[in-house]
Amino acid sequence: ISLASSPSQVHHDSLSLDMKPISSAAILLAAVVALLLVAAVRGDDDCGSPESAAQDRARAKPLKIAAFFSILVCGALGCSLPVLGRRVPALRPEGDVFFLVKAFAAGVILATGFIHILPDAFENLTSDCLPSDGPWKDFPFAGLGAMVGAIGTLVVDTVATGYFTRAHLNKDRAHGHGAISSSAAVVDEEKQAAAAAIEGARRHDGGEHDVHVHTHATHGHAHGSAALVAAVGGAEDEKDTIRHRVISQVLELGIVVHSVIIGISLGASQNPETIKPLVAALSFHQMFEGMGLGGCIVQAKFKARSIVIMILFFCLTTPVGILIGFGISRVYNENSPTALVVEGSLNSVAAGILIYMALVDLLAADFMNPKVQSRGKLQLGINVSMLVGAGLMSMLAKWA
Numbered sequence: 001i002s003l004a005s006s007p008s009q010v011h012h013d014s015l016s017l018d019m020k021p022i023s024s025a026a027i028l029l030a031a032v033v034a035l036l037l038v039a040a041v042r043g044d045d046d047c048g049s050p051e052s053a054a055q056d057r058a059r060a061k062p063l064k065i066a067a068f069f070s071i072l073v074c075g076a077l078g079c080s081l082p083v084l085g086r087r088v089p090a091l092r093p094e095g096d097v098f099f100l101v102k103a104f105a106a107g108v109i110l111a112t113g114f115i116h117i118l119p120d121a122f123e124n125l126t127s128d129c130l131p132s133d134g135p136w137k138d139f140p141f142a143g144l145g146a147m148v149g150a151i152g153t154l155v156v157d158t159v160a161t162g163y164f165t166r167a168h169l170n171k172d173r174a175h176g177h178g179a180i181s182s183s184a185a186v187v188d189e190e191k192q193a194a195a196a197a198i199e200g201a202r203r204h205d206g207g208e209h210d211v212h213v214h215t216h217a218t219h220g221h222a223h224g225s226a227a228l229v230a231a232v233g234g235a236e237d238e239k240d241t242i243r244h245r246v247i248s249q250v251l252e253l254g255i256v257v258h259s260v261i262i263g264i265s266l267g268a269s270q271n272p273e274t275i276k277p278l279v280a281a282l283s284f285h286q287m288f289e290g291m292g293l294g295g296c297i298v299q300a301k302f303k304a305r306s307i308v309i310m311i312l313f314f315c316l317t318t319p320v321g322i323l324i325g326f327g328i329s330r331v332y333n334e335n336s337p338t339a340l341v342v343e344g345s346l347n348s349v350a351a352g353i354l355i356y357m358a359l360v361d362l363l364a365a366d367f368m369n370p371k372v373q374s375r376g377k378l379q380l381g382i383n384v385s386m387l388v389g390a391g392l393m394s395m396l397a398k399w400a
Contacts, residue, residue: 033260033346057329059272064326067266067279068319074283075315078290082298083307093299096378099366103382105292106362107389109251112289113354115397117258117347118146124344129335136341142348149352153250157361160246168238241301247361248296252310254353255289256317257346263321265343268332277399285396286318288389292362 082101085091091098121142130136262282269275293314297307325332333339363386366372372379 033257056272057270060270060275063272063275063279064267064322067275067282068322070279070283071263071286071322072315072319075286075290075318076311078287079294079297079311079314081291082294083311086298096381098295098298099369099372099378099382100385101291102295102362102366103385104389105288105295106358106366107386107391108288108393109292109354109362110358110386111390111393111397112258112285113351113358115394116285117354118142118351119397121145121344121348121351124340124347127335127340130337130340142344145345145348146352146355149254149349150356151352152349153254153353153356154360157246157250160250161243164242164246165239168242240299244296244299245302247357248293248300248302248310250353251293251296251357251361252314254350254357255293255314257350258354259286259314259317260321261343261346261350263318263323264325264328264332265334267322267325267327268329268334269325270329281396281399282318285393288393290314296362 082091082098085098086093089095091101122140125136125141127136135141266275266278266282269278294311297310302310334343366382367379372382
């Protein structure tokens with residue numbers, strides 16, 4: 001007698017949700033950011049117009065090509081390392097090393113928000129190239145944007161987690177009801193068979209038959225109970241998986257905004273002396289950010305196809321931004337009022353998203369983990385690892 005839904009079927013169905021709406025939102029967001037920046041390429045103000053002798057298009061072109069491939073490879077390497085590390089026992093999510101790697105990556109993301117993006121937003125939105133009669137110098141719009149980004153992330157984080165949790169609970173209830181009905185039918189059928197066999201055994205004086213029937217009935221009851229337990233078990237693991245899926249995709253949304261901006265800025269630059277240090281700095285920047293995102297992807301337990309899509313999307317965002325910047329480099333003026341306002345606003349929101357994600361979803365979650373709280377050495381280790389990641393990323397701000 002087979003159950004309506006096997007335990008493995010229930011578990012597979014309950015974890016089959018890949019949150020395609022959020023992935024689609026990431027692609028849409030990248031396109032919107034790129035369109036906004038492209039729309040701002042022509043400035044009405046010649047303040048800081050990039051027509052200086054230091055700019056050399058011929059020398060800048062090979063540097064941009066090198067930056068394209070370097071950032072692409074480093075981003076793929078950083079994002080793929082935690083994913084491929086699942087095959088190494090020491091790097092699995094439940095291992096101590098994974099906690100250290102994730103703390104390092106969270107420190108990198110935190111420094112990216114505070115040291116790299118937020119100061120740029122303040123610089124853009126308080127620039128002397130903005131109209132003097134405008135509101136830009138009378139109000140800290142960069143701080144407002146960061147706050148809006150953090151609060152918006154909180155809302156998306158909680159609403160998305162609640163939505164997908166309810167969707168899983170509804171699936172579990174449906175499968176659980178089926179499992180209970182099937183189990184009851186198994187037990188009932190076994191009892192009827194046992195009663196008929198016992199009656200036959202009495203007539204033929206077959207004690208052995210009675211023993212056999214009792215064992216068979218007990219077996220049927222156990223089979224139904226085991227199926228029921230397996231069908232409704234593992235709820236905590238599934239809840240954690242949902243949480244990590246939301247975290248990984250919201251984190252990618254924040255990274256996307258920043259990646260498009262720095263890609264277009266690098267591609268549009270015509271100053272070789274500016275591009276040279278950016279190639280190395282942004283390559284390391286992309287690799288460290290990739291490690292943080294890759295760690296979240298591992299814990300989210302996505303299907304192979306979704307993992308590949310997320311890694312490719314992360315790896316290609318900055319290089320595609322470089323191509324867009326290269327294409328508009330002859331007309332792009334990063335110091336025009338429109339470009340400054342668009343870049344500053346997007347940077348401030350991206351900073352708020354990354355700061356929230358690093359502190360709340362990455363660091364706080366791991367630092368308060370019972371495994372970490374109960375082991376002093378591991379707790380010290382992740383603190384040091386976080387500081388090293390934040391320190392290294394802060395040092396890169398000297399060049400990028």
